[in-house]
Amino acid sequence: MANVTTRNGVRIEVDRELCFGFGDCVDTAPAVFVLDEYDKATVIDPDGATIERIVEASQNCPVDAIIITDADGHQLYP
Ligand code: SF4
DSSP: OEEEEOTTSOEEEEOTTTOOOOOHHHHHOTTTEEEOTTSOEEESOTTSSOHHHHHHHHHHOTTOOEEEEOTTSOEEEO
């Protein structure tokens, strides 16, 4: 489980066990997510898109592998 925090404290976690590399998150927020050499999503820049866009990327993940938590610890998605 990789996890990074944005400048305003939102945490982005990618469950690499769940991720199967179809890249919907990359299509939605290409400045934030890339596929690594194992075809697993990884975060290259947590501030590369608005929080709304990052949540949208998480919603677009077919297996809910991207977990978004706000600065207060509330889960925004899934
Ligand atoms: S959309 Fe989900 S399954 Fe697809 S690459 Fe991104 S994290 Fe992995």
